[in-house]
Amino acid sequence: MEGQLAHIGAGLAAIGSGAAAIGVGNVAGSFLSGALRNPSAAAGQTATLFIGIAFAEALGIFAFLVALLLMFAV
């Protein structure tokens, strides 16, 4: 029974991946709308774009880690 509960928890943790998807989409979409307004400034900001994506993605990866721990370590 407990193992099955852990599987349900892993499935719930997968919701975090969707939340991270929203975050990454927000970052990339905002970058694109800004870049299309001022294309000449866009090239200098790609590093910032990737840093922003990395920070947003890290929390989704934490959710993935929680799912892995529930599946294999609990």
Add this chain to the structure above:
Amino acid sequence: MSEDTAASGAEALAESGSSHGGEAGAIVTGGSSHDIPGVAPSGLQIHPMEQFEPARLFGEGEIFWYTPTNVTLWMLLAVLAVALLMVAGTSGRAFIPSRAQSTAELTYGFVRKMVEDVAGKDALGFFPYILTLFLFIVMANFLAILPMSFSTTSQIAVTAVLALAVFLTVTVLGFVKNGAKFLGLFWVSSAPLPLRPILAVIELISYFVRPVSHSIRLAGNIMAGHAVIKVFAGFAGVLGLGSVLPILAITSVLALEVLVAFIQAYVFAILTCVYLKDALHPSH
């Protein structure tokens, strides 16, 4: 490539009743015959996490820190590939560069510009370190895409050592360069005074979460991508003629993996630059 993964998926299907440690990594959607010894299990059986298990290269037994495993083998191959690219590539020193030479030169220039742009000119002393990190990670990621290879960067032990080395370097550098002023990183002087202690706690937590997220981002991304490929390979193992569909899916996921392999190495290096900048100029 696809046929290899498909074959290994079918293999995992065949030996699903074995008592190998990979049992823990099994997604069992088949019948309940799995529990009965000697009875071949039916239905779909996928072992997506089995590929990440370190194994001894020679003989049987426990794995110690000095044991040569497939992890160390593929790390060695990554280092050799980097050496081949950078040493053999630039040995010609041609005025009109060959393909290998211009690849090496472009990589060098790319990373150097990144360090200069993100961390500032005074961080260029750390450029060799960041170039080493970037080249090692990108080569390990690219080698992991090869069929039947082992993805070393999916091991949290490997990425944690890389991230902890960055964390220690940055922390020591911050205190050596700025002394006690480095603690100003946690004291947000632009915020209202009553808020500052609360912000200091948050900043302190986020500082110590850095090595965790730094390492798990890389390992998690690589692990997730390779597990997805293995799941599709498991589908290809049971579908017969219909396995064309999962093989097409594997091909497109592999293309995505090439992109992810580069972007994760880039992100690892660029975050190192950001942390370096924080250590060199801690004022908030």
